[in-house]
Amino acid sequence: MKDDFLVFDHVTKRFGALTAVDDVSLTIAKGEFFSLLGPSGCGKTTLLRMLGGFERPDSGRIYLEGQDITDLPPDQRRVHTVFQNYALFPTMTIWDNIAFSLKLSKRPKPEIEERVDEILEMIQMSEHAWKYPNQLSGGQKQRVAIARALVDRPQVLLLDEPLAALDLKLRQHMLIELDAIHDQVGITFMYVTHDQGEAMSLSDRIAVVNKGKVEQLDVPAKIYEAPASRFVASFIGDTNFFSGEIASVEGDYCTIQTEGFPAIKAYNDKNLSAGQRVDLSVRPEKIRVTLNPPPPEKGASINVFPSRVQDIVYQGVYTKYWIKAGDLRVAALKPHSRFLLDEEKITWNDDVFVWWHPDDGYMVEAK
Amino acid sequence: MRDVSKSGKAEWLVTMPSFLWLAVFFAVPAVIVLAFTFHGHTANGGVGDWSLSTWRELVDPDYPTIVWKTIRISVEVTFWCILLSLPCAYAIARLPKRWRALVAGAMMLPFWTSFVVRVFAWKTLLHPNGWLQACYLTWLRVCDWAFDWLPAFLQKFLVWAGLASAGHVDPAMSTILDSEAAVVLVSVYSFLPFAIMPLYTAAEKFDFSLLEAARDLGAKNFYAFRRIFMPGVRQGIVSAVLMVFIPAIGSYVIPQMLGGTECVLIGNKIFMRAMQNRNIPHASALATLMAVSVLVPMGVAMWWKHRQEMRDRRRLDVRTAQLMTGGEGQ
Amino acid sequence: MKRSYFSTVVLALVLAFLYVPILLVVVYGFIPNGISMSFFDSAGRFSGVTGKWYSMIFSGDVRLGSLMQSFWLSLTIAGLATLVSCVIGTTSALALHRWRDRLQAVHHALVYTPLIMPDILIGISLLMLFVACSVDCGFWTILIAHVTFCVSYVVMTVLARLQDFDDRIVEAAYDLGAGPWYTFFHVQLPMLLPGVVAGGLLAFTLSIDDVVITSFVNGAGTNTFPTYVSSMTKHSRNLPAVFALSTLMLLFTCVLVGLSKLVARGQQPRAKARRQ
Numbered sequence: 010m011k012d013d014f015l016v017f018d019h020v021t022k023r024f025g026a027l028t029a030v031d032d033v034s035l036t037i038a039k040g041e042f043f044s045l046l047g048p049s050g051c052g053k054t055t056l057l058r059m060l061g062g063f064e065r066p067d068s069g070r071i072y073l074e075g076q077d078i079t080d081l082p083p084d085q086r087r088v089h090t091v092f093q094n095y096a097l098f099p100t101m102t103i104w105d106n107i108a109f110s111l112k113l114s115k116r117p118k119p120e121i122e123e124r125v126d127e128i129l130e131m132i133q134m135s136e137h138a139w140k141y142p143n144q145l146s147g148g149q150k151q152r153v154a155i156a157r158a159l160v161d162r163p164q165v166l167l168l169d170e171p172l173a174a175l176d177l178k179l180r181q182h183m184l185i186e187l188d189a190i191h192d193q194v195g196i197t198f199m200y201v202t203h204d205q206g207e208a209m210s211l212s213d214r215i216a217v218v219n220k221g222k223v224e225q226l227d228v229p230a231k232i233y234e235a236p237a238s239r240f241v242a243s244f245i246g247d248t249n250f251f252s253g254e255i256a257s258v259e260g261d262y263c264t265i266q267t268e269g270f271p272a273i274k275a276y277n278d279k280n281l282s283a284g285q286r287v288d289l290s291v292r293p294e295k296i297r298v299t300l301n302p303p304p305p306e307k308g309a310s311i312n313v314f315p316s317r318v319q320d321i322v323y324q325g326v327y328t329k330y331w332i333k334a335g336d337l338r339v340a341a342l343k344p345h346s347r348f349l350l351d352e353e354k355i356t357w358n359d360d361v362f363v364w365w366h367p368d369d370g371y372m373v374e375a376k
Numbered sequence: 377m378r379d380v381s382k383s384g385k386a387e388w389l390v391t392m393p394s395f396l397w398l399a400v401f402f403a404v405p406a407v408i409v410l411a412f413t414f415h416g417h418t419a420n421g422g423v424g425d426w427s428l429s430t431w432r433e434l435v436d437p438d439y440p441t442i443v444w445k446t447i448r449i450s451v452e453v454t455f456w457c458i459l460l461s462l463p464c465a466y467a468i469a470r471l472p473k474r475w476r477a478l479v480a481g482a483m484m485l486p487f488w489t490s491f492v493v494r495v496f497a498w499k500t501l502l503h504p505n506g507w508l509q510a511c512y513l514t515w516l517r518v519c520d521w522a523f524d525w526l527p528a529f530l531q532k533f534l535v536w537a538g539l540a541s542a543g544h545v546d547p548a549m550s551t552i553l554d555s556e557a558a559v560v561l562v563s564v565y566s567f568l569p570f571a572i573m574p575l576y577t578a579a580e581k582f583d584f585s586l587l588e589a590a591r592d593l594g595a596k597n598f599y600a601f602r603r604i605f606m607p608g609v610r611q612g613i614v615s616a617v618l619m620v621f622i623p624a625i626g627s628y629v630i631p632q633m634l635g636g637t638e639c640v641l642i643g644n645k646i647f648m649r650a651m652q653n654r655n656i657p658h659a660s661a662l663a664t665l666m667a668v669s670v671l672v673p674m675g676v677a678m679w680w681k682h683r684q685e686m687r688d689r690r691r692l693d694v695r696t697a698q699l700m701t702g703g704e705g706q
Numbered sequence: 707m708k709r710s711y712f713s714t715v716v717l718a719l720v721l722a723f724l725y726v727p728i729l730l731v732v733v734y735g736f737i738p739n740g741i742s743m744s745f746f747d748s749a750g751r752f753s754g755v756t757g758k759w760y761s762m763i764f765s766g767d768v769r770l771g772s773l774m775q776s777f778w779l780s781l782t783i784a785g786l787a788t789l790v791s792c793v794i795g796t797t798s799a800l801a802l803h804r805w806r807d808r809l810q811a812v813h814h815a816l817v818y819t820p821l822i823m824p825d826i827l828i829g830i831s832l833l834m835l836f837v838a839c840s841v842d843c844g845f846w847t848i849l850i851a852h853v854t855f856c857v858s859y860v861v862m863t864v865l866a867r868l869q870d871f872d873d874r875i876v877e878a879a880y881d882l883g884a885g886p887w888y889t890f891f892h893v894q895l896p897m898l899l900p901g902v903v904a905g906g907l908l909a910f911t912l913s914i915d916d917v918v919i920t921s922f923v924n925g926a927g928t929n930t931f932p933t934y935v936s937s938m939t940k941h942s943r944n945l946p947a948v949f950a951l952s953t954l955m956l957l958f959t960c961v962l963v964g965l966s967k968l969v970a971r972g973q974q975p976r977a978k979a980r981r982q
Binding site for chain 2: 712713714716717720721723724725726727728730731734793794795797798800801804805807809810812813816817819820822823824825826827828830831832833834835837838850851853854857861886911914915917918921922931932935936938945948949952953955956959960
Binding site for chain 1: 872885897
């Protein structure tokens with residue numbers, strides 16, 4: 010533990026009857042871009058604030074570079090926060106805002122000037138140095154808030170849903186910028202968000218938090234493709250769940266019998282035996298929808314079901330089809346990789362075939 | 377941040393300046409005044425021994441009349457202020473944004489002249505040879521004529537309530553200066569901005585599209601005003617009433633400069649007893665009465681507001697519980 | 707819309723009603739005859755306007771001696787009372803905003819009760835205090851009284867600003883390494899300053915205008931401007947001087963308010979010059 014960079018050791022925090030953080034342990038590597046992802050009220054912000062020093066854990070410790078910082082007040086930690094609403098000092102210019110922490114550590118004046126100018130260059134705000142916060146746009150304020158927190162090179166940078174107040178295009182732009190800043194500066198980032206797109210595009214690792222507990226801690230790809238629980242599977246991206254019982258096992262594969270749906274073949278990666286209950290998660294983009302049945306070479310190894318199209322949602326890049334198969338509503342995504350007008354047109358109430366490869370389903374823990 | 381416990385010493389340090397000052401110069405004097413009411417008064421202006429004589433002497437027919445007159449006049453002033461300020465607040469809130477600040481500021485500008493000087497200006501306006509005096513006489517004559525038409529029992533009631541006097545008006549005796557009417561007029565003048573401000577604040581937050589919706593559904597202007605606008609600014613009306621009534625009860629300057637002998641209110645009596653008659657216990661007792669007649673409406677208003685909030689909070693809890701059991705969280 | 711016309715008319719009438727006495731105040735400053743308070747002489751002829759009252763004020767004419775003395779006393783007391791009540795009031799507001807416990811509940815009652823008490827009550831209770839302590843009434847008792855009733859208004863104003871305060875900004879300051887005192891002086895106080903100034907202006911206005919409380923605690927000889935004016939009778943010959951002085955005060959206040967608005971608007975480009 011002493012060698013790890015940032016450690017949360019069995020941290021718990023309660024607010025009255027509510028347990029916001031429930032015995033959470035995390036280890037974060039130096040220079041990592043680490044995200045806490047979860048719905049509102051799941052405890053991710055509380056974890057962040059405990060690291061920043063604004064909340065005290067009821068039990069558990071926090072270690073930063075070997076030092077126990079659990080009891081340190083915020084002004085004595087080398088950890089800085091980028092707040093959601095920026096919290097820039099309104100009576101100071103941008104320059105003074107950024108120089109704030111440097112002035113506090115009593116650095117010599119030329120060094121302060123050099124560092125502030127340097128970081129202003131990095132965020133491309135040099136011409137705005139003498140403006141006041143209320144004269145800036147949201148994106149500009151965001152950049153100043155980041156610069157202010159980074160300028161004295163903290164051990165960890167905490168970001169509390171920093172892009173939440175920005176509009177879509179600006180958010181996409183800032184995502185790229187944040188990534189670039191992280192690469193350039195090499196500081197450990199701890200990022201809190203409820204937006205999975207942000208988390209997945211920026212993070213080295215993600216901790217998915219729900220009701221005060223970490224449900225899964227892994228790299229983005231594993232979280233998406235191999236979700237550890239039903240919650241993670243449905244919170245991240247879209248998925249279809251097929252709940253049923255293992256009817257039979259054939260080698261690496263098994264057959265799942267669901268209610269109201271024909272038997273499904275799936276890859277038995279959890280090595281379950283017949284009789285056990287399981288939830289199978291199949292992502293919509295893995296499911297194909299066609300008017301004609303799949304070619305016979307695919308053979309009996311794939312799952313094929315005849316169904317009827319109930320709803321169509323056109324999204325430009327892809328079209329989402331809601332299919333009624335048995336008693337279930339299944340979602341399938343059809344990407345438009347060819348010019349749309351040349352493809353076969355599927356419309357409402359068409360009889361179609363949905364099919365996917367057994368490898369593309371993932372077993373999620375059944376209750 | 378609130379649970380970072382440096383609160384002990386720092387809190388005392390920061391609270392003590394104002395706490396001590398107000399305790400010594402506000403709370404302690406209040407207690408002293410209350411204590412003085414339980415003493416008798418001595419002939420040469422000192423304070424005697426503990427006794428209830430002061431309270432017994434208060435029943436002297438002089439005092440209840442004054443108290444009643446003060447309350448009655450305060451109610452009258454409040455009534456006129458609210459009546460005039462409602463359309464004003466409505467009109468200001470309807471103005472385009474730039475004008476609003478201007479007009480609101482225009483309301484405040486009179487306050488930058490000395491209050492006493494303004495009342496003095498009124499005193500010269502109400503001079504016996506002025507035209508306002510002529511208007512006043514005419515009004516009195518009209519009232520007389522109307523009074524004569526009323527049935528006897530109603531006449532008796534009005535005289536008893538102090539709203540009218542038996543007998544007809546005598547031009548030589550009734551000057552508008554040194555009369556109740558003058559006090560009411562100038563009080564309304566002084567307190568009107570106090571009524572307009574809270575009403576305007578409430579009117580600004582009012583959603584005027586509600587009135588348009590009402591008109592769309594067939595309501596006439598005044599109906600919509602009465603049924604939708606007024607309830608909508610209810611909180612503002614309550615604030616306005618309090619902001620006029622309470623200072624009105626404590627009126628001293630206006631009755632003193634313009635009321636003459638006809639219009640002596642509690643405030644004037646307190647001053648008289650304290651400074652001229654040197655009867656400190658009586659002055660204290662009257663002051664206590666005044667304090668009570670101020671605290672009671674305030675208390676009622678706060679209790680009512682508290683009840684409203686409790687009711688709203690209970691409704692919100694019920695609704696939240698419904699949502700949480702109905703849906704599945706996120 | 708018919709409603710609009712009616713209420714706008716009422717508004718116009720009310721504004722006229724409010725301003726007529728103000729106009730009178732200005733006009734009466736030019737009246738030639740202080741005793742009869744009329745622009746016409748005994749024969750009914752218009753005797754013209756005069757600026758003699760203004761010149762008397764500015765030249766320090768001895769006939770206006772006690773009037774001017776009361777005026778300067780008012781200014782002094784108002785200035786001092788504003789200063790003291792701003793300091794006390796700001797600390798009070800900070801305490802009420804930061805902590806919520808029983809001490810603050812009592813503190814809150816202590817601060818807000820004077821606001822609803824009529825001036826008479828505050829005046830008489832302070833008089834009783836001074837009588838009970840055998841203190842001679844004069845300058846200091848007036849000053850104490852003014853501070854006492856001004857504090858609550860300053861607290862009210864500053865507290866309102868504090869409630870709009872973004873608490874995250876204080877957190878941001880701590881987060882970046884600032885201790886509580888540094889944060890207070892470098893971050894919170896500059897943000898609070900407009901509120902404190904507004905409270906101070908309110909206190910100043912109330913103090914200069916106060917007549918009731920002052921009449922109770924000023925003792926026999928000391929007169930502030932309002933108490934002096936209220937004791938002037940119909941037979942005083944220098945009445946127009948009072949109006950002239952009031953007009954000057956009004957002008958001064960208007961100029962002050964106008965200036966402060968200009969300063970507020972001009973503040974932002976000022977920072978550019980610093981770096982060069």
